[in-house]
Amino acid sequence: MPTTLKPTIKTGAVYSRQEAAEALGISLSTLKRLVKNGHLRVSKPAGMRRVFITGESILAMLDNTAVERGA
Numbered sequence: 047m048p049t050t051l052k053p054t055i056k057t058g059a060v061y062s063r064q065e066a067a068e069a070l071g072i073s074l075s076t077l078k079r080l081v082k083n084g085h086l087r088v089s090k091p092a093g094m095r096r097v098f099i100t101g102e103s104i105l106a107m108l109d110n111t112a113v114e115r116g117a
Contacts, residue, residue, distance in 0.1 A: 055108075059101040060089070066099045080107065 055069055066086075067077040080086045081099075086107050088097040 055101045055104050057101045057105060060098045061101065061104070062096070062098060063088075066104060070104065085110075 061069065063074060063077055063081075067074045070077065072080075077086070081088055081097075086099055087103040088099050090097045
């Protein structure tokens, strides 16, 4: 039976890569792979090396991801 797991993510919030990974319960390398493959959108302020992930982007990715429990 498909189930959706949503951590407490605020739509108007902005998260660092580490914060987003912790909120999703995944490793930083997995989060980077999700970004690289286009599953998560990042925002990069001009002149900064740092990237940020919006709560909306995280929730959109979760809405498009089905999690199934094993029998």
